[in-house]
Amino acid sequence: xxxxxxxxxxxxxxxxxxxxxxxxxxxxxxxxxxxxxxxxxxxxxxxxxxxxxxxxxxxxxxxxxxxxxxxxxxxxxxxxxxxxxxxxxxxxxxxxxxxxxxxxxxxxxxxxxxxxxxxxxxxxxxxxxxxxxxxxxxxxxxxxxxxxxxxxxxxxxxxxxxxxxxxxxxxxxxxxxxxxxxxxxxxxxxxxxxxxxxxxxxxxxxxxxxxxxxxxxxxxxxxxxxxxxxxxxxxxxxxxxxxxxxxxxxxxxxxxxxxxxxxxxxxxxxxxxxxxxxxxxxxxxxxxxxxxxxxxxxxxxxxxxxxxxxxxxxxxxxxxxxxxxxxxxxxxxxxxxxxxxxxxxxxxxxxxxxxxxxxxxxxxxxxxxxxxxxxxxxxxxxxxxxxxxxxxxxxxxxxxxxxxxxxxxxxxxxxxxxxxxxxxxxxxxxxxxxxxxxxxxxxxxxxxxxxxxxxxxxxxxxxxxxxxxxxxxxxxxxxxxxxxxxxxxxxxxxxxxxxxxxxxxxxxxxxxxxxxxxxxxxxxxxxxxxxxxxxxxxxxxxxxxxxxxxxxxxxxxxxxxxxxxxxxxxxxxxxxxxxxxxxxxxxxxxxxxxxxxxxxxxxxxxxxxxxxxx
Amino acid sequence: xxxxxxxxxxxxxxxxxxxxxxxxxxxxxxxxxxxxxxxxxxxxxxxxxxxxxxxxxxxxxxxxxxxxxxxxxxxxxxxxxxxxxxxxxxxx
Numbered sequence: 001x002x003x004x005x006x007x008x009x010x011x012x013x014x015x016x017x018x019x020x021x022x023x024x025x026x027x028x029x030x031x032x033x034x035x036x037x038x039x040x041x042x043x044x045x046x047x048x049x050x051x052x053x054x055x056x057x058x059x060x061x062x063x064x065x066x067x068x069x070x071x072x073x074x075x076x077x078x079x080x081x082x083x084x085x086x087x088x089x090x091x092x093x094x095x096x097x098x099x100x101x102x103x104x105x106x107x108x109x110x111x112x113x114x115x116x117x118x119x120x121x122x123x124x125x126x127x128x129x130x131x132x133x134x135x136x137x138x139x140x141x142x143x144x145x146x147x148x149x150x151x152x153x154x155x156x157x158x159x160x161x162x163x164x165x166x167x168x169x170x171x172x173x174x175x176x177x178x179x180x181x182x183x184x185x186x187x188x189x190x191x192x193x194x195x196x197x198x199x200x201x202x203x204x205x206x207x208x209x210x211x212x213x214x215x216x217x218x219x220x221x222x223x224x225x226x227x228x229x230x231x232x233x234x235x236x237x238x239x240x241x242x243x244x245x246x247x248x249x250x251x252x253x254x255x256x257x258x259x260x261x262x263x264x265x266x267x268x269x270x271x272x273x274x275x276x277x278x279x280x281x282x283x284x285x286x287x288x289x290x291x292x293x294x295x296x297x298x299x300x301x302x303x304x305x306x307x308x309x310x311x312x313x314x315x316x317x318x319x320x321x322x323x324x325x326x327x328x329x330x331x332x333x334x335x336x337x338x339x340x341x342x343x344x345x346x347x348x349x350x351x352x353x354x355x356x357x358x359x360x361x362x363x364x365x366x367x368x369x370x371x372x373x374x375x376x377x378x379x380x381x382x383x384x385x386x387x388x389x390x391x392x393x394x395x396x397x398x399x400x401x402x403x404x405x406x407x408x409x410x411x412x413x414x415x416x417x418x419x420x421x422x423x424x425x426x427x428x429x430x431x432x433x434x435x436x437x438x439x440x441x442x443x444x445x446x447x448x449x450x451x452x453x454x455x456x457x458x459x460x461x462x463x464x465x466x467x468x469x470x471x472x473x474x475x476x477x478x479x480x481x482x483x484x485x486x487x488x489x490x491x492x493x494x495x496x497x498x499x500x501x502x503x504x505x506x507x508x509x510x511x512x513x514x515x516x517x518x519x520x521x522x523x524x525x526x527x528x529x530x531x532x533x534x535x536x537x538x539x540x541x542x543x544x545x546x547x548x549x550x551x552x553x554x555x556x557x558x559x560x561x562x563x564x565x566x567x568x569x570x571x572x573x574x575x576x577x578x579x580x581x582x583x584x585x586x587x588x589x590x591x592x593x594x595x596x597x598x599x600x601x602x603x604x605x606x607x608x609x610x611x612x613x614x
Numbered sequence: 615x616x617x618x619x620x621x622x623x624x625x626x627x628x629x630x631x632x633x634x635x636x637x638x639x640x641x642x643x644x645x646x647x648x649x650x651x652x653x654x655x656x657x658x659x660x661x662x663x664x665x666x667x668x669x670x671x672x673x674x675x676x677x678x679x680x681x682x683x684x685x686x687x688x689x690x691x692x693x694x695x696x697x698x699x700x701x702x703x704x705x706x
Binding site: 070071073075099100103106107131217221225228251254255256356359360361363372459463464465466467469 | 634635636637638639641642643644646655657658659660661663666667668669670671672673674675676677678
């Protein structure tokens with residue numbers, strides 16, 4: 001049974017009441033979750049997916065958040081996770097956007113049809129009033145058959161009432177059409193919710209009960225849609241529909257003539273914040289000042305009396321690539337501020353509703369690279385961390401799109417850590433080389449995408465997305481999101497870092513590093529026309545791309561050589577963490593093809609540029 | 615006619631949507647077959663934006679070519695410019 005699995009997977013003690021927050025994307029669920037749970041929240045990866053589920057114990061209750069979905073079924077990973085969490089719920093708090101009742105009540109009615117006791121939090125009622133929408137809450141309550149509480153979650157209004165109303169949660173009025181369909185299956189599944197999902201053709205739930213899915217989905221969906229539209233017609237009165245500032249801004253964001261300048265300005269702001277302020281000013285303080293100035297000398301002094309840095313274990317612990325020196329400095333001094341800055345920017349973009357509009361703007365261009373507009377999301381994410389971005393390729397519609405996006409990410413998108421090092425090298429070379437570098441990497445991205453779109457059989461799937469209303473992001477929400485994401489990222493990255501540093505350290509103390517340098521000399525010296533030591537940078541690039549770029553920093557290179565080296569290292573194989581994710585997401589066979597292909601392409605393209613320039 | 619041929623501000627009825635997955639998702643968004651919608655925006659060479667009340671959906675051009683629609687006469691003229699824009703009507 002699903003509920004049994006859920007208890008086991010998320011470590012929920014038996015006998016507690018499971019309260020699940022459910023709702024469409026961007027309705028403010030997380031604000032409710034934060035308000036109900038306070039500080040101590042656990043975030044777990046949901047089994048079999050990389051989606052995170054926040055959950056917390058509050059008294060004798062267990063509160064779980066779910067990904068925002070438009071309905072419960074198995075269209076994508078988000079829905080599968082939301083489905084299993086909702087199936088295991090004792091009570092559902094359904095958060096509904098008062099401005100978008102027609103869309104949001106579809107999920108509400110579906111949860112009612114599942115027969116789960118619930119209450120509805122009618123959120124953003126202030127926004128609805130401002131837009132001239134009045135909702136007859138008593139009538140809505142009567143028609144749905146469940147308590148409805150008006151709230152303005154971001155201002156804390158109605159949260160207490162929602163908490164109190166949980167005690168009055170009820171099974172609502174399900175669709176009359178279901179009365180004759182459900183009973184037969186219900187005997188077999190012992191659950192109205194699972195019986196409903198089987199009737200709606202959910203193959204996973206059907207397989208769990210060893211029955212064939214019954215395809216009455218469209219019939220039930222249409223009946224539900226009719227009922228929701230009737231409810232909305234009965235309870236919503238619109239007095240005026242003034243075109244707001246938001247409507248106009250939304251248009252400007254999507255029309256190329258205005259949308260491209262807005263996008264460029266946004267990216268420039270992000271670059272100023274992450275690439276200049278965080279990567280240079282903040283990292284200057286944390287990495288060079290704090291870590292290299294205080295922490296590293298301190299730990300060296302502490303360890304060296306026992307294990308001198310000249311000994312093998314000493315070199316591994318506190319040497320050039322030491323686990324206690326380089327790893328700690330990199331993770332805390334460099335990576336942490338960058339990742340925090342990046343997720344801060346990303347969460348702001350996400351919460352404002354701008355991302356889907358960027359997807360509309362770039363849809364036409366991305367279709368040529370074999371992706372639709374949604375493909376821009378992993379690409380933007382990739383500039384933060386290619387590893388995290390590769391995971392989000394799951395939101396793309398088809399395997400073909402995931403393949404193309406993964407390949408482009410691994411090849412032509414430098415991550416924030418790498419960008420920081422690359423930027424500081426480009427600054428030394430001047431504007432001309434910077435522009436040349438951007439053009440080079442941009443053309444490689446476009447050419448690769450076009451080639452993949454042409455080579456792989458099939459067509460990109462078409463864009464079909466909901467445009468949520470634009471709104472001001474809520475600082476508390478953004479900070480909390482940033483903190484959660486950054487901490488889970490660091491938890492995953494730190495052990496990989498330590499492992500990588502250990503590997504390079506071993507290569508160094510055993511003399512293998514020098515041997516590899518000589519082995520690679522024909523490629524580095526003859527083909528790329530770089531000094532022999534550049535090979536170390538490439539070997540380090542296996543561990544982390546930015547290690548590689550950092551390795552080039554100290555080499556005496558001419559401007560042309562620098563450009564060749566930077567281009568090669570940008571295209572060069574992804575870091576261990578993202579390589580592992582590629583293998584995990586795309587399988588071993590594909591991973592084994594992607595990896596050497598990119599490696600060869602990096603040296604090939606680098607060599608071609610070298611022979612043109614030098 | 616198909617959705618990619620409509621003009622901005624045009625009111626239309628959705629006649630046919632391709633494929634069960636697209637249909638199911640469309641019903642959730644509230645734009646099932648038979649529904650009355652307005653085309654509020656057309657991105658040159660790119661997606662078509664349609665709206666039903668406050669719900670806005672972006673539809674890629676390729677998909678728009680596969681959606682059959684029937685133009686519907688516009689309702690009584692709306693005078694205020696702000697309201698015209700809210701309804702997705704052209705300026706004049």
